[in-house]
Amino acid sequence: MRLRDADWRDLAPMAEIEARSFPADAWPPATFWAEHAARPRRSYVVAIDEHRVVGYAGLDLAGDVADVMTVTVHPDRRGTGLGAHLLEELHTRARAAGAAAVMLEVRADNGPARGLYGSRGYAVVHTRSGYYRSADGGPSVDALIMRKELS
Ligand SMILES: CC(C)(COP(=O)(O)OP(=O)(O)OC[C@H]1O[C@@H](n2cnc3c(N)ncnc32)[C@H](O)[C@@H]1OP(=O)(O)O)[C@@H](O)C(=O)NCCC(=O)NCCS
Structure with a gap:
């Protein structure tokens, strides 16, 4: 397994892993293309195993505080340290x-x-109560804003 910069050929497999990982609110393929077009401010890394994308x-990168847009691991590859990597x-x-810092x-x-x-040093700095509202009228879910100082 190795990590490298995402390139345009990775965007379709990334969108497939995304759809399996977030059934209710996956980014559509167009969002991956938009993110890719926003380089170098956006920076994406993929994990490759046997020539296949297994995570991203x-x-x-916006000044002194960077934002984590996503960390997603293929459902079959979770729990082996890939997300942490x-x-x-x-x-x-x-x-x-x-x-x-990163947020x-x-x-x-x-x-x-x-x-x-x-486990990797992030602390909750704010809670946005009821931020995620379900489309079917189910209970809403809070969003936690987390931050880690980089040293
Ligand atoms: C969250 C996610 C990226 C973790 O990836 P992963 O490769 O399974 O995680 P790792 O094996 O690297 O584990 C790293 C740490 O995460 C935590 N963790 C992983 N799986 C966990 C679980 N099921 N329950 C609780 N903690 C868990 C542990 O603290 C673990 O640290 P440790 O192994 O030192 O104890 C993965 O579950 C995923 O892709 N989820 C769907 C997409 C998603 O929700 N992304 C985050 C959006 S904000």
């Missing part, structure tokens, strides 16, 4: 771009993602 992560690569890229937003009910971010 992206950053918005991708996140560490984002931290390396953010530091290299001069950022002093992100996560659904309060996303246990694996909260576990990942919490």
Whole structure:
């Protein structure tokens, strides 16, 4: 397994993993193209195993605080350290771009993602109550804004 910059050929497999990972609110393929077109401010990395994309992560490099846009691992490849590896690569890229901190937003009910971010030094700095509203009238879910200082 290795990490490298995402290129345009990776966008379709990234969108496929996205659709499997976020059944209710996946980014459409066009969003991956828009993110790709927004380089170098946007910076995406893919994890490649046996020539296949098995995960991806992206950053918005906007001055002294970078934003984590996403960290997503193929459902069959979770729980083996890949998400942490991708996140560490984002931290390396953010530091290299001069950022002093990284921030992100996560659904309060996303246990694996909260576990990942919490174990890698992120702390909740704000809660947006009821931010995620379900289309079918179900209960809304809070958004947690998390931040990590880069040292
Ligand atoms: C969140 C996600 C990226 C984690 O990727 P992963 O490769 O499975 O995670 P790792 O194996 O690298 O584990 C890293 C840490 O995450 C946490 N973690 C991973 N899976 C977890 C789970 N099911 N429950 C709680 N914590 C979990 C642990 O703290 C783990 O650290 P440790 O192994 O040192 O204890 C993955 O579950 C995923 O792609 N989810 C769907 C997409 C998503 O929700 N992305 C985040 C959007 S904000």
